[in-house]
Amino acid sequence: MDPIKTDIVVLGAGPGGYAAAFYAADMGKRVLLVEQDKRLGGVCLNRGCIPSKALLHATHLLGDARESAHRGIVFSEPQIDLEKLRTWKNSVVEKLSGGIGFLAKKRGVQVLYGRGYFEDSHTLRVETAEGQQFINYEKCIVAVGSKAALPKVFDLGNSRIMTSTEALEVEEIPEDLLVVGGGYIGMELGTVYANLGSKVVVVEMLDTILAGADPDLARPVLKYAEKNFRELRFKTKVVEMSTKGKKVRVVTEGPDKVKKEELYDRVLVSIGRTPNCNDLGLENTKVEQDERGFIKVNEKQETSDPNIMAIGDIAGGVMLAHKASKEARVAIETIVGQESTSRGVVIPAVVFTHPEVAWCGLTESEAKAKGIAVEVAKFPWGASGRALTFDKPEGLTKLIIDPETERVLGVGIVGHGAGELIAEGVLAVEMGATARDLAESVHPHPTLSETMMEAAEVFYGHPTHTIAKKREE
Amino acid sequence: MDVKLPNLGEGADSGTVVNIYVKEGDQVSKGQSIIELETGKAVAPVPSSATGKVTKVMVAVGDKISVGAPLISVADGAGAPAPAAAKPAAPAKPGSVRASVAAAPAPVAEEEELEVEADDADAGGPPPAASPTIRHMARELGIDLRKIRGSENGGRIVMSDLRAYVQRLTRLAAQPRIAAAAAAPAAPAKKIESIDFSKWGPVVKKPMTQLRKVISQRMAESWNAVPRVTQFDEADLTIVTDLRKKYADAYDKKGAKLTLTSFAIKVVADALKKHPMFNTSIDEAAGDIIFKEYIHVGVAVDTDQGLIVPVIRDADTKDMVRLSKELNDLATKTRERKIGIEELQGGSFTISNQGGIGGGHFTPIVNKPEVAILGIGRGSLKAVVREGKIEPRLMLPLTLAYDHRVIDGGTAVRFMLEIVQGFEKFNEAAVKIS
Numbered sequence: 071m072d073p074i075k076t077d078i079v080v081l082g083a084g085p086g087g088y089a090a091a092f093y094a095a096d097m098g099k100r101v102l103l104v105e106q107d108k109r110l111g112g113v114c115l116n117r118g119c120i121p122s123k124a125l126l127h128a129t130h131l132l133g134d135a136r137e138s139a140h141r142g143i144v145f146s147e148p149q150i151d152l153e154k155l156r157t158w159k160n161s162v163v164e165k166l167s168g169g170i171g172f173l174a175k176k177r178g179v180q181v182l183y184g185r186g187y188f189e190d191s192h193t194l195r196v197e198t199a200e201g202q203q204f205i206n207y208e209k210c211i212v213a214v215g216s217k218a219a220l221p222k223v224f225d226l227g228n229s230r231i232m233t234s235t236e237a238l239e240v241e242e243i244p245e246d247l248l249v250v251g252g253g254y255i256g257m258e259l260g261t262v263y264a265n266l267g268s269k270v271v272v273v274e275m276l277d278t279i280l281a282g283a284d285p286d287l288a289r290p291v292l293k294y295a296e297k298n299f300r301e302l303r304f305k306t307k308v309v310e311m312s313t314k315g316k317k318v319r320v321v322t323e324g325p326d327k328v329k330k331e332e333l334y335d336r337v338l339v340s341i342g343r344t345p346n347c348n349d350l351g352l353e354n355t356k357v358e359q360d361e362r363g364f365i366k367v368n369e370k371q372e373t374s375d376p377n378i379m380a381i382g383d384i385a386g387g388v389m390l391a392h393k394a395s396k397e398a399r400v401a402i403e404t405i406v407g408q409e410s411t412s413r414g415v416v417i418p419a420v421v422f423t424h425p426e427v428a429w430c431g432l433t434e435s436e437a438k439a440k441g442i443a444v445e446v447a448k449f450p451w452g453a454s455g456r457a458l459t460f461d462k463p464e465g466l467t468k469l470i471i472d473p474e475t476e477r478v479l480g481v482g483i484v485g486h487g488a489g490e491l492i493a494e495g496v497l498a499v500e501m502g503a504t505a506r507d508l509a510e511s512v513h514p515h516p517t518l519s520e521t522m523m524e525a526a527e528v529f530y531g532h533p534t535h536t537i538a539k540k541r542e543e
Numbered sequence: 544m545d546v547k548l549p550n551l552g553e554g555a556d557s558g559t560v561v562n563i564y565v566k567e568g569d570q571v572s573k574g575q576s577i578i579e580l581e582t583g584k585a586v587a588p589v590p591s592s593a594t595g596k597v598t599k600v601m602v603a604v605g606d607k608i609s610v611g612a613p614l615i616s617v618a619d620g621a622g623a624p625a626p627a628a629a630k631p632a633a634p635a636k637p638g639s640v641r642a643s644v645a646a647a648p649a650p651v652a653e654e655e656e657l658e659v660e661a662d663d664a665d666a667g668g669p670p671p672a673a674s675p676t677i678r679h680m681a682r683e684l685g686i687d688l689r690k691i692r693g694s695e696n697g698g699r700i701v702m703s704d705l706r707a708y709v710q711r712l713t714r715l716a717a718q719p720r721i722a723a724a725a726a727a728p729a730a731p732a733k734k735i736e737s738i739d740f741s742k743w744g745p746v747v748k749k750p751m752t753q754l755r756k757v758i759s760q761r762m763a764e765s766w767n768a769v770p771r772v773t774q775f776d777e778a779d780l781t782i783v784t785d786l787r788k789k790y791a792d793a794y795d796k797k798g799a800k801l802t803l804t805s806f807a808i809k810v811v812a813d814a815l816k817k818h819p820m821f822n823t824s825i826d827e828a829a830g831d832i833i834f835k836e837y838i839h840v841g842v843a844v845d846t847d848q849g850l851i852v853p854v855i856r857d858a859d860t861k862d863m864v865r866l867s868k869e870l871n872d873l874a875t876k877t878r879e880r881k882i883g884i885e886e887l888q889g890g891s892f893t894i895s896n897q898g899g900i901g902g903g904h905f906t907p908i909v910n911k912p913e914v915a916i917l918g919i920g921r922g923s924l925k926a927v928v929r930e931g932k933i934e935p936r937l938m939l940p941l942t943l944a945y946d947h948r949v950i951d952g953g954t955a956v957r958f959m960l961e962i963v964q965g966f967e968k969f970n971e972a973a974v975k976i977s
Contacts, residue, residue: 409682414670432669475697477672502672504697 073204076102078405079194080211081186081350084112086382086394087213088170093402095177102205103174104196106185109163110170113215114391116163117235122258124159125238126422129265133298133424141461150266152240159238186214188351191377195351209377211401212357212365213394214350216343216383224250224339228313231337234259244268244335246300248320250308252279254421256340257291260299261424263338270299271334273306273322282419283427284434286448287484290464291423298424311337345384360386369413371401379404393417416499420489425464428492431480431499432470444480445473447505447529449521451485453536456516462486467521469505471529476504478526487518494522505529545601545613546577546592557609558582559753560602565615569597577615578602581753587884593617673700680705684830706829713828754849765911772952773906774943776959778966779936780922786974793976799867801974803939804842804896807919808866809973810965812838812859815892818958820950822891824912832949841890841910842870844877845900851877852910854890863974898922904940914949917962918942939966 080091083105091103109116135145174181182205184198194205218233229236230244237259243266249256252274264270272279272295279295279302280288295302303324310321317333324330347363356375358366364386371379379401382394396415403410418430437444451457451465465485469478481495498508509526513519527533531540562579565571576588595617602614671688673681677700681688691708693700740746751759783806794801815822815838824833840858844851853873858866876882893910898921907918920940927936943959950958 409679409685411682414678472669472697475672477669477697477699479669501674502693502697502699504699506696 073193073206074102075206076100076180077208078102078211078402079104079186079205079207079209080213081194082112082213082215082382082384083107083110083170083181084213084215084382084394085114085391086215086398087112087211088174089395090211090213090381090398090402091179092173092177093399094405095179097402097406099402099405101177101179102207103179103181104186104194104205105181105183108183109167110174110181111163111167112213113217115166115170117238119391120166121159121163121238122234122255122262123422124162125155125240125262126258128155128158129262130424132265137461150243152243156240159240185349187349188354188378191355191375207377209379209405211371211398212350212373212378212380212384213382213398214346214384215394216345216389218255218340219342219344220339221341224308224311224337226311226313228318230313230316230318230335231311231339233339237263237338240266242336246332246334246336247271248273248318248332248334248337250337250339251341252276252302252304253340253342254280254423256338257295257421257423259338259340260295264295264298271301271303271332272299273303273308275305275307277304280421280423280427282433283421283429284468284482286434286466286468287427287429287482290425290466290484291421291427293464294424343383343389345386347384362386369400369411370404371397371412372404388417388419390417390419416496418492418496420492422489425462425485426488427482427484428488428495429480429482430492430496431478433480433482434468434470437470437480442479443473445471445529447471447525447538449525449528449533449536451518451521453524454516454518454521455535456518456520457485459516460486460518465518465521467491467525469508469522469525469529471505476506476529478503478505478508481522483521485518485521491518491522494519498522544593544595544617546615546617548580548589548608548610548612548614549592557607560604560606560608563600563602563604564588565597565600567597567600571595571597571615571617580608582757582884587882589614591615591617671700672698677702677705684709709830710828716827752848754851758849761911762908765908769909769911770947771909771944772947772950772955774945774952774955774959775904776941776943776963777925777938778941778963779927780939780966781937783966783969784922784937786969786971790974790976794864794867797864797868797976799864800871801863801867802870803898803919803922804894805863805867805870806966806969806974807894807896807917808840808842808855808858808870809863810962810969811840811892811894811917814958814961814965815840816859817961818954820954821915821945821958823914823949824891825914825946825949835891837891839889839891841893841913842873843893843895844874846878846880848880851882851887852890852893853877853882853886854888856889864976892916894919898939904942906942907944909944909946915943915945915955915958918944 077099078094079102080087081104083103087103088110091101094101107116114120132148135148138145182196182198182203184196187195189195192207194207194210196203196205218235220233224231234255245268247263247268247270249260249270249272252272256272257279260270260272278285278288279292303322305325306322308320309323312319314333317335318337319331319333320337321329321331345363347359352359355378357378358374360366365373365380365384367373367380367385371381371385373380381397381401383389385397387393397412400410400412416430418428421427434446446468448466448468452463457463457465462485468482470480472479478498481492481498483491505526508522509530511523513523524533524535528536528538529541531538558580560578561581565577571577571591572594573592574590577591578589580587580589597615598618599616601616602608672693673688678688688700691700691704692698694704695701787801791801819834822835822838826833837857838859839854839856841852841854844853855866855869855873873886890910890913892913893916895907895916896919897905898919901921903920905918905920907916909916922937922939924935925938926933927938941962943955945955
């Protein structure tokens with residue numbers, strides 16, 4: 071077969087890859103999108119953001135129904151049909167994945183299903199079901215993403231030891247579930263299973279959950295987990311894991327060096343993600359990788375190989391879908407000769423736990439660690455009318471402010487719907503807005519968005535719904 | 544009411560009165576020529592903006608006048624008075640104080656602030672407060688936002704700040720020249736001293752004509768401001784020569800003279816359509832490239848007073864008969880110094896054909912604010928290798944000088960090839976008349 075000649079080939083059809091392919095096509099380029107999976111959308115759509123959020127939404131209802139008794143509305147014990155839950159979740163995934171295929175077709179982006187391998191700096195070999203296909207390209211954008219890490223010691227070939235991928239299939243509701251790693255994936259999926267009725271134990275090597283989030287933002291999540299999970303163990307690591315009949319035998323070691331041996335029905339390993347850097351043929355190109363396998367890129371997403379760019383998880387940094395999508399735009403803009411950069415772009419982080427945690431820009435911890443002088447204005451949701459009507463007073467909105475210019479450098483939110491609310495924070499930080507800008511923008515009542523405005527007013531010392539120290543002028 | 548000197552357009556904001564057509568007591572009507580002014584590149588008649596009886600003539604032959612100068616006084620005859628020629632400047636738009644201050648000519652001391660190096664871009668602290676739109680624009684312009692003080696809350700940089708900064712940079716860039724020019728009369732020590740050439744033999748002194756002064760000023764300005772690259776090539780003129788011979792008589796009968804320049808205008812207009820970058824100007828103040836959607840080709844005309852460049856409008860839309868006629872008319876009018884100022888303005892590309900006189904390749908100077916100029920020498924027979932054999936072919940020396948700020952080498956070569964091809968494969972249909 072003759073090699074296909076194209077302007078741009080995008081390797082990987084996740085939120086980075088398909089965004090890059092579509093944008094490039096919109097800019098008038100001939101684009102080929104290569105995906106080794108059967109479905110488009112990558113981890114985010116098939117095994118990550120979307121299915122996990124579908125499950126979180128469905129299972130939150132269980133918790134909400136239980137909590138509703140003290141409001142005088144009592145439900146009978148819920149019936150859980152896992153098969154149906156899975157089918158619904160999969161239908162959401164399929165709908166979105168089909169949508170991406172449709173969008174690709176409409177733009178004339180050719181999709182090639184198969185594994186891609188670099189023959190050299192401008193040739194990609196794709197192993198499709200119909201055989202090998204060679205692609206000659208001007209530019210290749212590597213967007214192959216990452217996968218859940220499963221260290222060899224845990225990889226016993228036992229399907230009861232799961233990564234997030236398997237956990238999202240909800241094959242059963244295990245009675246006892248061990249979650250290894252209290253990061254956002256472990257906490258989100260732990261919440262799903264706890265709502266479904268599992269007794270969840272979380273072991274975390276560090277002394278806190280949700281590393282990266284400010285402690286005051288993580289606290290409500292911790293409180294929820296303490297109440298709804300069986301146990302959280304900090305400074306604890308798993309030292310041994312083995313199969314024992316239908317159970318998994320796990321030995322953990324706590325801070326006091328005391329070992330504990332237990333049996334679990336299932337184990338979720340959520341200790342991080344590793345880049346999909348193997349078997350790509352990167353050694354046949356000039357692309358350089360760091361010691362962990364991530365592709366080294368500059369702020370224009372260019373690698374050391376002039377023909378190859380990299381975006382998303384494979385390019386390192388925070389592993390978030392929207393970061394990949396932004397880098398996709400930077401890469402394409404760079405290719406078409408615009409001055410683009412991913413440096414200084416505000417990438418919000420959202421954890422869809424109960425309650426949700428979201429932050430963007432500078433965090434309070436980061437400011438402290440770097441010795442940046444900031445003022446922090448906090449508005450507790452106990453003072454928000456809307457939060458109380460939701461019966462969700464456990465929340466906090468805080469602004470990280472430069473005291474000199476009064477500019478908003480960062481925003482942190484914990485509480486119901488924080489993931490939606492943070493968008494205003496992103497806009498504020500990107501626009502270089504001041505606390506006054508937020509305070510003087512009228513926010514609708516009664517909504518949770520008022521907490522942004524009130525937090526800004528706290529900074530000036532005159533919030534309406536809470537008491538704050540008067541600001542010295 | 545007074546009739547004042549109207550705005551004459553680019554490069555011609557002043558001139559010398561060479562003729563006065565009216566005297567006190569004469570009746571003038573609107574549009575009637577009242578004086579003749581030597582300005583810029585031509586001697587041009589200045590029309591009256593009013594109708595009535597001339598009560599006073601306020602200029603004399605030899606006067607140097609500039610835009611807005613009163614020429615004559617007219618007593619209202621019939622009809623309503625014509626609207627004042629020069630309206631007072633529109634009041635400044637209300638805007639941020641900072642922006643308007645920055646827009647006004649600022650003293651040198653303030654300008655020098657710009658030279659203060661800002662903190663290293665990587666030195667901690669938050670990035671400059673500016674929206675993504677402004678940051679994007681700054682990147683495109685290559686401007687470090689850290690050097691700009693924002694006018695909004697918290698020092699936020701907004702569009703007006705960026706614009707003011709760019710304008711200041713532009714002024715700063717122009718300052719050494721202005722400063723030097725301004726300093727000259729003030730500091731006689733720096734004044735260029737006249738050399739007494741009569742020490743070595745008899746000499747004759749003649750004052751520079753206005754036209755010569757303008758040419759000299761414009762050429763020096765272009766030379767200093769435009770980083771120019773010159774590209775050389777040759778075009779095989781065999782086909783064009785044949786076509787010219789074939790149709791010359793037919794054109795003559797239509798009162799048009801088919802010259803090589805007519806062919807050149809056609810070739811250039813076609814090439815400009817395909818390469819719009821050669822039909823641009825730089826707006827230095829705004830940091831924009833202005834793409835013109837019209838193709839007005841200037842043609843350098845050699846007069847006994849000096850070089851003048853009349854412009855053929857919309858050259859791309861005119862057929863060869865019309866082009867040839869207009870070219871001939873314009874050249875005649877130019878040589879007779881009867882050309883109107885408007886006919887010298889708005890060119891988007893210039894052709895300088897010296898071939899009629901002789902010469903080979905030469906390096907023309909870009910006619911600012913245009914960005915490129917094509918120089919044509921005299922075609923001559925050369926030994927050319929075609930299909931392995933040496934043949935005598937008539938080769939035309941072509942030189943393309945262009946402004947490297949907006950045009951790169953590759954682009955220029957492609958344009959030049961287009962021109963060469965245009966000559967070598969000139970389509971007979973374009974010249975054919977029945």
